Amino acid sequence: MNERVCLVTGGSSGIGKETVRILSSRGFRVYEFSRSDAAGSGLATHMRVDVTDEKSVTQAVDKIVNEHGRIDLVINCAGFGISGAVEFTESAEAKKQFDVNFFGMVNVNRAVIRHMRERRSGRIVNISSLAAVIPIPFQAFYSASKAAMNSYTCALANELKAFNISVCAIQPGDIATSFTRNREKSPVGDDVYSGIIGKSVGRMERDERNGMPVQTAARLIADIALKKTVKPLYAIGFANKAVCILQRLLPVSLVNFVVGRRYMNSP
Secondary structure, three states: OOOOEEEEEOOOOHHHHHHHHHHHHOOOEEEEEEOOOOOOOOOOEEEEOOOOOHHHHHHHHHHHHHHHOOOOEEEEOOOOOEEOOHHHOOHHHHHHHHHHHHHHHHHHHHHHHHHHHHHOOEEEEEEOOHHHOOOOOOOHHHHHHHHHHHHHHHHHHHHHHHHOEEEEEEEOOOEEOOHHHHOEEOOOOOOOOOOHHHHHHHHHHHHHHOOEEHHHHHHHHHHHHOOOOOOOEEEOOHHHHHHHHHHHHOOHHHHHHHHHHHHHOOO
16 A cells, blocks of 8 residues: 555656656556557556546546555646647637646546545646747647646645645646647648748647657656655756746747747748
C-alpha cells in the first residue's frame, strides 16, 4: 500500500507516453488514460477513458483508489489542437477544444481531489502551453483553452493548499510530437485572408517539428512534478522561460505586435 501511484492522462502518445516511461523508471505504479484501445508501452496500466466523460473518469479513478488506496500524482496531458480563423471556426469545434483541453482536465481533477483531500496529500500537474501567455493567431481557441487552464491552476492551488495538495501548470513551447500531425486544421476562409491562414499554421508547424525533443520535455515535466514544493506556473526550456519573462516585462501591445509579425508575415 506504500507504492507511489501516478495517473497520466493522454498517456498513449506524445508527451504523455514519454512521461509514463520516465515515471515508471522512477518507481511509480503508473496508470494511463486515453481514448485509444492500444495497450501502450506496457510500462503502465492502460485504461480506456475519455476525459470528457465525467462518469467514466470518476469510475476509473475510484477503481485505482480501491486497488491501491491512493493516487499520489496526476499529470493531465490529454489534449488536442485546432487551427483556423476565429471568424470561420464553428462553435461546436471551439467547444470541443475546451471540452477536451479544459473540462477534461477539470473532470479528472474533480474525481481525484476528494481522495487526495481525505489523505491530505497529493500533487496535480496540468500540462498547459506557452500559447497560454503568448496567444497565437489562427490558434485562438487552443490558446484560450490553455490560458483558462493557467487561471484555474492558480485558483485551485490556493483552494487545496490547506489540504497539503499542491497544484501547478507546466507550459511547454514547441515540442516535436504527433500533436502536430493530429491537429485539426481548417482552411476555411484562407482565400478571404489571402492565404495567410495556411502560411501561418505552416510556420507554426515547422517550429513544432524542429522543437524540443519529447524525451527532454517529459524529463523536465517529471522533474518538476517530483519537486518537494512547486510554484503555480512553469515554463520549460531556456528560450521559453525568457519569453515568459519578457511577456511580463514588455507592454502587451509590443508583445502582440512581435507575435503578429512572426505569424502573419510568414513566407
